[in-house]
Amino acid sequence: MKRISIQLGFYFLIVTLLIESVLFVLLYYSLVNNRVNEEMAALLKRGNSHRDVLEKYFDKQTISHVALMESEAETTVVITNANKEVLAKSNEINTTIKKHIEKMQTRTDHDGAIIENHWKTSNYICTVSPIIVAGKTEGYVYMFLGTESIEDMVNGLTRQFIIAGVITFLLTAITIFLLSRLLTKPLLHMKHATEKMSKGDLSVSLTTSRNDEIGELTSSIQTLANDLHYMKTERSEFLASVAHELRTPLTYVRGYADIALKENTSPEQRLRYLSIIKDESD
CATH class of the missing domain: 3.30.450.20 (PAS domain)
Structure with a gap:
């Protein structure tokens, strides 16, 4: 590449x-x-x-x-x-x-x-x-x-012109190389950051002091990473809360079902436990 x-x-x-x-x-x-x-x-x-x-x-x-x-x-x-x-x-x-x-x-x-x-x-x-x-x-x-x-x-x-031309070529090549590296360095950082984000790693940190379009793009990518990280954290907390809320009634239902299935449980108690299970499921 x-x-x-x-x-x-x-x-x-x-x-x-x-x-x-x-x-x-x-x-x-x-x-x-x-x-x-x-x-x-x-x-x-x-x-x-x-x-x-x-x-x-x-x-x-x-x-x-x-x-x-x-x-x-x-x-x-x-x-x-x-x-x-x-x-x-x-x-x-x-x-x-x-x-x-x-x-x-x-x-x-x-x-x-x-x-x-x-x-x-x-x-x-x-x-x-x-x-x-x-x-x-x-x-x-x-x-x-x-x-x-x-x-x-x-x-x-x-x-003299040949010597000046060679020196000018070398200076031009070095200057352009340094400038191109300087211009593309933020883009390479953003590329690596987006690759990490695509793999699910949202712990990226992009900082810039530039006030041009590249600086705005860097800030936008950092904002996107922060928003995605916040949404991922909120989703995890939401799913954990939902799982907890679902787990507590199910634990009761399972306990009553185990009691109702016991052989020494009387028919009256079994009906009462089944009624409780029905109420909890509603």
Whole structure:
């Protein structure tokens, strides 16, 4: 027989896990997207910062200095002229970077743009910031960030969510188990009490301090047990009294009958005793 605490806890656990799973998935993807967007925004901001410097001093020394600043960073900067000819680069560029530069549209807003954001399928995310001097586009600042760093960040978030999910599952299971036991404990006591009552044992004692429906049910069962015990006691006393009242006349009747059956009893006495028996029976 399945215990109600197990069934109740199982149903609560399933519903709670479904809700928590949906919330965890939504939170996970929201955090991942926010972190990726932050990385892209930071990359674009870094490119715009270099662009602002180059717009003030667009010469070989400044261009080389900007490239040197990025040489030890995770990012790669490529500075080109208006015809996309490379003027300086912080690291060696591969064919993938060259393709991103070539496919970039020549008309770009001064605030820059993200030209590759598919971090799951591409080796880089990249941005471009146009260098505009005296209203004329003199070149572009390309910023590249390998998607390995983003994947590492996402994997770190995934591990944290898995650990948090396991801990949440354990805490949820323990909490639901304790709550289900707490909720069903009075019901189990009432079950045992009604089983005793069904076997004729009315000496049950149910106490509760609850003011809810379970408390009312406990009080009702205790009242029923008390009433049945009172009725059983009253019935026993009534039957004992009736038996006593019946036993006294019958004792007399039996005594007179024994005397009447004796051989030495005269006919007159026998008739008198039979008359007494008749009167007692009426």
